[in-house]
Amino acid sequence: MxxxxxxxxxxxxxxxxxxxxxxxxxxxxxxxxxxxxxxxxxxxxxxxxxxxxxxxxxxxxxxxxxxxxxxxxxxxxxxxxxxxxxxxxxxxxxxxxxxxxxxxxxxxxxxxxxxxxxxxxxxxxxxxxxxxxxxxxxxxxxxxxxxxxxxxxxxxxxxxxxxxxxxxxxxxxxxxxxxxxxxxxxxxxxxxxxxxxxxxxxxxxxxxxxxxxxxxxxxxxxxxxxxxxxxxxxxxxxxxxxxxxxxxxxxxxxxxxxxxxxxxxxxxxxxxEGGECTIGGLAMVDDNQLADTHTTIDHTKPHGVSRQQHKCIVGGSARAVFNGRIVVRKGAQLTNSTQSSRNLLLSDRARVDTKPQLEIFADDVKCTHGATVGQLEADEVFYLKSRGLSDAAARSLLTYAFGAEILRQISVSELRQRLEQTVLAQTERA
Amino acid sequence: MIGKDSKTLLDVQGLRATVNGIEILKGMDLTIKSGEVHAIMGPNGSGKSTFAKVLAGHPAYVVTGGSVQFEGKDLFVLAPEARARAGLFLGFQYPIEIPGVANAQFLRLAYNTVQTQHGKDELDPLEFDDFVREKMKLLEMNPDFLDRSVNEGFSGGEKKRNEILQMALLEPRVAILDETDSGLDIDALRIVAGGVNQLANKDNAVVLVTHYQRLLNYIEPDYVHVMDAGRIIKTGPKALALELESRGYDWVSAEARAGAGAAA
Structure with missing residues (x-):
């Protein structure tokens, strides 16, 4: 272009x-x-x-x-x-x-x-x-x-x-x-x-x-x-x-x-000084969808706390992108920041690009981050199958659970339940 | 209890299995009848847990020889879920945590799946709640465990109680309990064993895979088997477990080697 x-x-x-x-x-x-x-x-x-x-x-x-x-x-x-x-x-x-x-x-x-x-x-x-x-x-x-x-x-x-x-x-x-x-x-x-x-x-x-x-x-x-x-x-x-x-x-x-x-x-x-944030993210895409999430958490003062958990569930030929930038400015001492990016691929054609980005300019801080991309654990699938669940039901339940971990942060139960149903319907379709 | 008109539930003949290309089971023979409690003991690496997982159909294990008949039918033509529905139960040594799925939801799904197989009606969440609470009393479990995620943050003892709760719900014909006693304190052991004792009856069978005689103080086996190097090398009454406790396994292995030598 x-x-x-x-x-x-x-x-x-x-x-x-x-x-x-x-x-x-x-x-x-x-x-x-x-x-x-x-x-x-x-x-x-x-x-x-x-x-x-x-x-x-x-x-x-x-x-x-x-x-x-x-x-x-x-x-x-x-x-x-x-x-x-x-x-x-x-x-x-x-x-x-x-x-x-x-x-x-x-x-x-x-x-x-x-x-x-x-x-x-x-x-x-x-x-x-x-x-x-x-x-x-x-x-x-x-x-x-x-x-x-x-x-x-x-x-x-x-x-x-x-x-x-x-x-x-x-x-x-x-x-x-x-x-x-x-x-x-x-x-x-x-x-x-x-x-x-x-x-x-x-x-x-x-x-x-x-x-x-x-x-x-x-x-x-x-x-x-x-x-x-x-x-x-x-x-x-x-x-x-x-x-x-x-x-x-x-x-x-x-x-x-x-x-x-x-x-x-x-x-x-x-x-x-001393502000706090908790951020949960869930992107669930299928077919030829693309979901891109870019976040920046900017700690400019001391004693800040941030906790971030982002998850992507990607099926079909879909793509998900997560870019999680954490900035700890000079002087933002005693910042406590955690970030996790976990991604579940449901098909061979699905793709995730995840990029945690830490930019730390203070010397007395605690920052942890981690990213995983994978498929459902064979041991988890086996556990459910050993209780009689079909392969499809086991995979769907585990996929649902993966997403539900973010959804349960939503305090509005009516909305949470509806979104859980959406995830469940989508996992059963996949 | 060994009954007169008991039926053969599980018949294992010459079973061989590998994991990652390494042979772990090397000709395992075992016959289990209804009403019986069997204990399988043996040193680390003797193949006890492998045997349990092979029966349940864990994908990492490959059967390379022998046969297993479950109630007269070839077990290995069945997928793991079909084995479970047919009445084979594996109590896991390390139950899996599933954050995000409420225990009640998981238990009901498993229960209804197996019920449907038996042509019975499913229970809705309310009906199931009453039903499962009754079963939980058997294991002195707090109903709070229904709302928590499956096994997430459960202590070792709580996880094992949850396993036996699943056994209570699914009412298997053969329950294989893989080191259900490991990681339990004495109170939890008593409760878990009490639950198993109440579930054992003349129509089903229980196989306890264990390292320690301690569990057998609470659940009395009809047979004690010693496994070594992928086979059962000795079978005896409950007293054998006490002997193993005091003398270790080496003498059984030596005896087996001598026996093999004499036979050759």
């Missing part, structure tokens, strides 16, 4: 952007991002960050922002609704659907960004686009060039959201590009569970390009469950930017089953 077609792919996408300048924070942010998109090119496999992920299946197609919003009924979204989630925002092809949403206005604020802008101008102006740097990331820049709405969760100091908050993004139309945006600001001592959920009601090709920013204040706790279950013809590019402060704890679980091609970037930065 030439640079010229790269340019035109971005330029074509950009053509449908919102152009109205209302002089507000979002308009200014958009203008900066538009300029940046003009200077960037679509990544290709010559870029170190995209070495294993050839996005030409995506750039060969063309996508437009949705022209006419799909009207969905409560019955249409019923399969995705979580009874446990007290409040919910629904976006259909990126467009906010107020009739399907149950926002909250206080003390915890859950609202569409556009609706909140007049009241929460300062918070939005301060935080939106701050964490999710777009200078070097064409997709993040593109998303930002489109930012005119999204999901906003504001937790004032000490606020506790007892029940999970569900952010549901539904793709319904073919050849549509949508740019979901999330902003979560968790004030000091607050706590919440947020489910960021990408689903589809179409089997056609479309593009979901997401950016989420999660800012944790001192002693804040955030359980962030990100579920990517796009259609098998869909394309998904997502970016989460997280910052943790003193005493705060970010517990992220990212799960990806869907999409023809997906890329998820998670950037976590510890901005003050």
């Amino acid at each position: 030439t640079a010229a077609t790269n340019k035109s792919f971005l330029a074509d996408l950009l053509a449908g952007r919102p152009t109205a300048d209302r002089g507000d924070a979002m308009s200014r942010l958009r203008a900066r991002a538009v300029e940046r998109v003009g200077a960037l090119t679509v990544p290709n496999t010559h870029d170190e960050d995209w070495r294993f992920t050839d996005i030409s299946p995506l750039t060969r197609l063309s996508f437009q922002p949705v022209r006419a919003a799909t009207k969905l009924s409560a019955a249409d979204i019923a399969p995705f609704v979580l009874a446990e989630a007290a409040s919910r925002l629904v976006f259909v092809d990126g467009i906010y659907a107020p009739q399907l949403s149950t926002p909250a206005s206080g003390p915890v604020v859950l609202s569409s960004l556009a609706a909140a802008l007049p009241v929460q101008a300062i918070a939005i102006e301060t935080e939106l686009g701050r964490m999710a740097a777009f200078e070097h990331n064409a997709f993040t820049a593109l998303n930002t060039a489109f930012v005119n709405d999204g999901a906003l969760l504001l937790l004032p100091r000490g606020a506790v959201a007892e029940k999970p908050v569900h952010l549901l993004f539904i793709a319904t139309q073919k050849e549509v590009a949508s740019y979901p945006r999330c902003l979560v600001v968790a004030g000091a001592g607050s706590s919440a569970t947020v489910i960021e959920d990408y689903v589809a009601l179409t089997e056609d090709a479309y593009l979901t390009n997401t950016v989420g920013e999660f800012v944790l204040g001192e002693d804040a706790r955030l359980h962030h469950v990100r579920v990517q279950r796009e259609s098998s013809a869909g394309f998904h590019v997502g970016h989460s930017a997280v910052s943790i402060a003193h005493g705060s704890h970010y517990h992220g679980v990212n799960v990806g089953f869907g999409a023809r091609l997906s890329r998820y970037n998670l950037d976590m930065v510890q901005t003050a």
Whole structure:
């Protein structure tokens, strides 16, 4: 692919952007991002960050922002609704659907960004686009060039959201590009569970390009469950930017089953002494799917703790990529970081590229990492067969178990059980 | 207990097997009838565990000679899972941990698979829960073990209890317990042995593979076999185990060599 077609792919996408300048924070942010998109090119496999992920299946197609919003009924979204989630925002092809949403206005604020802008101008102006740097990331820049709405969760100091908050993004139309945006600001001592959920009601090709920013204040706790279950013809590019402060704890679980091609970037930065993060990841792909996960955990201050476990289950001719970068900056003494990447190949044609990357500039730290790629253990299969399970049932149960170890980190039992069923169904099919 | 109208459950004749091309079983003969408890003893490397794994169908072991009839049928035409469904059970020396699968889920799956084979109805999770809790009492197991992942973080004794629990659920015709006593403290040994004793009846048979006589204080064998270099070289009553405990194995091996010499 030439640079010229790269340019035109971005330029074509950009053509449908919102152009109205209302002089507000979002308009200014958009203008900066538009300029940046003009200077960037679509990544290709010559870029170190995209070495294993050839996005030409995506750039060969063309996508437009949705022209006419799909009207969905409560019955249409019923399969995705979580009874446990007290409040919910629904976006259909990126467009906010107020009739399907149950926002909250206080003390915890859950609202569409556009609706909140007049009241929460300062918070939005301060935080939106701050964490999710777009200078070097064409997709993040593109998303930002489109930012005119999204999901906003504001937790004032000490606020506790007892029940999970569900952010549901539904793709319904073919050849549509949508740019979901999330902003979560968790004030000091607050706590919440947020489910960021990408689903589809179409089997056609479309593009979901997401950016989420999660800012944790001192002693804040955030359980962030990100579920990517796009259609098998869909394309998904997502970016989460997280910052943790003193005493705060970010517990992220990212799960990806869907999409023809997906890329998820998670950037976590510890901005003050003693922040903590736990990150679980599961990518399960089959047929000709590709799932790429890139994470960076950046310890900039002392006494940080990070625990990361990423797993890939790869069948058919599918590919999975994991790049897990851990940075311990000079002065980030007594950092305690563990990372494990475990990968299960279910067929001879399946492929995994895993790359742990440790960059340590402090001398008194504890960092461990490990990566394994393999098939199911013969002894495990035999144990189950010796109890009467067929070869297929034994393999399916062990594959399920491999994935369930990540899913059980999800505290929302209704969601966890559904995802477990998805994994089970997929392992039985494989 | 040796019964008058007992049936032959397992008939092993001249069994030979290799692992990684090395012959471990070199002509093993053994006949097991219903109602019987057999103990197989012998020094390390004599082939005891290999024998247990070959019967269960472990893929690493290759049968190179001899035959095994299980209830009158060729055992080796059956896949491992078919042997289990037909009523052969192996209690593992090192039970496998399966993080991510609840023990209850695994036990129910195994139970229902074997039940279906016998033309019986499967139990749903609720029915199974009641059923398995009863069985757990036999082994003084805490019901919490149902919710935990299979064997994950279980102590040695807990793993072995879980093995015997599986035996209790699957009700095999022949149970081979491979070093079920290893790693058990005296209380766990008593409980596990008590469970096995309650499960042994006139229609089934138990084969204890063990290093130590200690287990046989709790489960009384009808026969004690000594294995050496891939064969059974001596068979005797329970008292033989006591003799082995005090005198070791060397004299049996020497006797066997002398016997072989005399026969030649």
